[in-house]
Amino acid sequence: MKIFIGDLAHSTIIITNNHTPLNIGFIAAYIKSILKDKVDIRLYKNPDKLLDDIKKDPPDILGLSNYIWCQSVSEDIFQFYKKIKKDGIAVWGGPNFPVNELYKAKQYLIDRPYVDFYIPFEGETPFLNIAKAILQFGNEVKGLKSLHPECFDGSFFISANNELIGNNIGVQIKDINTIPSPYLNGWLDSFLKQGLHPMFETRRGCPFRCSYCHTGLSHYNRGRSFSLDRIKKEIEYITKVFPDPTKAHLSITDSNFGMWPQDLEFVKWLNNHTERTGFPLSINSSTGKGRTELVLDTVMSHPKLTLTNSVQSLDENVLKAINRINLPFDQLKYSQAEIDKKGKISTPEIILGLPVETRESHLNTLRKIINIGSNLITQYTLMLLPGTEIYTDESREEYKYVAKYRLIPTQFGEYEGKRCFEIEEVSVGTRDLSFEEYLEMRVVFFFIQNVYSNNIYRPLINYLIYLGEDIIDFFSYLLKKRKEFGDEFPNKVIENYINDTKGELFNSKEELVAYYSDDNNYKDLLSGKKGINLSHTYRSVVFCNAKEWGDFVTSIFHEYLQEKYPSSNEILKIGNSIISHIKAQAECQYKFFQDRKNIPTKKNPIKAELDFDIPKILSNRIDKVKYPSFKEEKVAYSYFMRDDAIDHIKSFPEDQGRVNLALIILRMDISYSFPVYLKVENMQKIEDKQ
Template sequence: MEKPHIWISDLTHTAQGISANTFPLGASYVYSYSKQKMGKDFNFKLFKFPDNLADALKVCSPKMLCFSSYSWNFELSYKFASLSKKRDPNLVVVFGGPNFPTDEVEKFEFLQKRPSIDFFVELEGELGLVDIVQKLTKYNFKVDSLKSYSEKILNTTYIFEDHLISGSIKRIKDINVIPSPYLTGSLDEFFKFPLIPMIETTRGCPFSCSFCADGLESKNKVHRYDSQRTKDELEYIAKRVQGVDDLVVTDLNFGMYKQDLATANEIASIQKVYNFPQIIGASSGKNKPKRIIEVASIVKGWSPGASIQSSDYEVLKSIKRENLSTEAYSELITYINSFEGEKSESEIILGLPSDTKEKHFESLRFGMDNNVTTLRMFQAIMLVGTEMASKQYRKSYGIKTKFRSMPGTIGYYKIFDEQQSVGEIEEIIVGNNTFKESDYLECRVMNLLIATFYNNSMFGEVFEMLKAIKFSCFDCFFYMKNHPEIYSERIKKIIKRFEKETLEVFDSWQEAHDSISDPTLIKQYIDGDMGTNELLLSRALLFNEFEDVSDLMFDSVKSSLEEKNQLTQECRNYLFELKSFLTMLKKDPLIKIKTVKSALFKYDFEEIRKSNYHIDPNSLPVLDSPLNFYFFHDESQQKHISNQIELYSHHSISLGKLLQNSNLNLIFRRFKKSKRQM
């Protein structure tokens, strides 16, 4: 007799491309642990893509259907759960993950509205799922029988006859008891897809940020996997990865602990042998900057961010956030920038409690004045399961929100041979007691300008010049934002579209849901005419208008310098040459990557590069005879560009994602002086 099936899914939307293009790591831990504990009695399967799950459900109804629940896949998962439950009422449905309230009353309301969920597992799903199965076995998998006895289940909450029943919260102290999903082959099938491998070396976070689901007290203790396991997983991944240059380390504070030095050394060893990973995504620690610097010095491709969210004391106090000291922050950024081709990053969130337009602008200025090369600017999102999303917190700070479709998470899915429309909704903060709703759009436009012109070394050479003459880069953006009359018609059109899409929001969750459920509108969502990530899309559109963008950048620099009486003739001359130089270097870097270009310049840009372009034009000599420079992509760049295009081609806003997540220093052309000069 065939063993009953337990299926575990971490679904991603695919109708607009692969929305979450990473390995299903979290679900695979639950899968591996459960299979180890109960594999003799049950058949376990792991799913990521909705079509695969739909095909399997047509053939077989499992005993239990489990879903990893996140803000970006909850509605898709619940659609599968409710339709499967309707088809097989005896099916047991389990959800687990951070997308669950912390307040008892809100937990009850959440589950009451979603009757297809039999059990919701909080915190670590491994313990919860095993305990659910073991306890259900005593009742012959009859859910109501178990619930009628108010059985307490580890890390699990459910409702029965208007009562909320929750088991004790427990974490795995030695996480090494969880079999590695890589080393056991559980994730092998996902190497054939354009997905980024993920690896976890620690669990937990000692910080308590109110906007983050990992800031809960129950997650404050940090547990670590053995270093040998991490080493073996890294090599396992490197041997099997195909056409993907990225690796995500899911640790919440990578680089902050002594043991991270060992991990960094293992990654560096793997890089030498396999030339992988070239890009490492990892959230760096919130303190211990010297250790973070040491870790960053060992590996290539990791730009540790100094995420501040805000530079304002009152905002930080409101969200229970502790940042690095200004001195430590500056030291970390300076170190990252000392490596040619690396980019330093800082996260800033718009609309947090106690925020204002002026405070947001000052946070942006703070990042630029401390030489951060990429400012990742986010809207404040009310994530279920965070303190900030609770009713009490909203009331305390007068938080005003709107609802919108989550970009890349809308589509039709064929489930049991019927087309189903599914979309995810997110709730964003547009105002609070201190932040005017009328200022929201102005801040978003500023964010777009900075994302386009400042981030990822787009015009980094210009900003190094400004820093050398003691001029704040932010003043250029303040001028640019306040003088739309100097925009080209094409740029005006793109920004007008951005403003329109930014305001495509709804007053309630139901209104937003009705919109993405409307058959007359859903095709527009799928085609990208509605509900896109407006900042990434607009940034991509502007990237393709390099000459117009370059004109606006240099006009804004010259005009803002002129306002402060700092635009000398030497600055004019240098900016004129630099503009032409950057056009050769950075215009259309993703096409004709085998083409070699050349041009003449009156400045020796090879020498200027040695100082990282940090030069004062007022003391820079002009050459008597111009030099000829070649511009080209080397072989390693050509391969990397092809890999990045393939990785993000499966996303609805592929170019926008590539610009956000790639290191453009690896994509912009190289240059060198011709040996034979005129």
């Protein structure tokens, strides 16, 4: 029996979901280990390749994953498959399904008659059950459902009398080590050799119940781990198969990585492996929301790991409404202080548009995570995901979400003459947050991302906090003053961002599809003018215009100090040294992204003279007790980009479109974007050591 299984990804502009299809690898490895030569299984990521193979020799079973980034293309391919092979069995699975509202689940499948079975949770056992039933009883699907419904534990289906049937939904394998490794058994070799980055799982399950997340459902509360020996062998295998392991990005899918003793043991081993092999270039993970010391030890044990420290909100009423349990605030502060000592980075996330969140509570969350010294802050718009508590009718009625639809960035394509678009439903307002306030918060975050989270502005931020200023108020001042720049870059880029933030939203899926199906608008998608990730894209735009942006921020910073402290020459003089320090780095960033022939290096740096040793004094947070005043001393610094950063950026073609460059920046080592600076008198000593 022939089985095709796909976890599809659009690559119309660039493949953004550029990871190995680990999910379907697990299913294939498990089914093959039990049914052996009775089945011939092939795995797919590319929609065109799958369509070509369906045309040539359609499978007996077609299984596809269902996430928000691949729902539409999967639906279209199922319909195409059913036209080619009318007696084929279509199996869909994944979290993008209203499993916790059965009347919606029923209608979901009735609206999609080309889907025979739906697996909402772990797929290994339910898919095996379907394959075994077809091998035993044949592929006449209506008869199978009527005569042998007991064969399909773990799957939903619509019966002959239009009822939703689902037995033992959520069936799990108790010992997940009985699932053969898709890496060690070669299922993912072809994807690794294509350069798709390894997706990696060490543990399943999440102990938390957040209402906006799929893993908040009770099904996921039970945790199970793969053995340490197994995951070590998988890393060794991946390193051997990936074309250049020093350029691989390792994505760990665990919901709370670092919270378990095995995580620490694994990371210590991985650090030794990295020192030996250079694998990986970066590690993406979501660190745990508990067991602070263990998580910190884990993060400290590998230079590529960052501390997520995500909070989503710090308002107690919001946290109660979304069933969220954060680390206590004092532990968040402690964690940040500890990683600061080691020069590590935190990457906290917040969500805009959560239930009972107001403009003031959202700003207060931002203030708190800024004040504890968080590094790279990310703001997400609340997604209304099927299968989550947030998505339910009850939640919508209570919190009055202002629901809109937008294209998932770059997730579109044209297959067999039909255009398809992947769409997400988002909340851009609630009973407690107006749409206008939503837009305002998005713009505030623009400054957080492009000033606060850009390391070159850290001394400016630290000095304002030292003076007792509110960083959010300073960003509001920037927002007001930018209009004075008229047609210049600082004002234009913010105006464009605001217009794009409005323009990406539609009132219905149908409206969105009609708009982008128009030839002219579709061309805008192909060119990267529309349908992009605004945060990532505008971050890259600011980097490419780093000098103009730096001039804007520092000039308004100077005005701000003059307005607040008109009679303090010392504060203004310190401010001028901060400005010189920032401008030198901004020029480095500009040349790194826009003028590769002239990127500053250790041998050919940019130099700046300062009246105060700003890099020494303000690289970290300080207080007036330890530093009641700053010592004035003339110092000179050299600024340049790291050699490995220069090698990395030069490994890509110089002429990059907006989408490509945004992804390059997103995926590269965070530190590559930030210049190095050294006192001039120390340069020779440093170079001699190196």
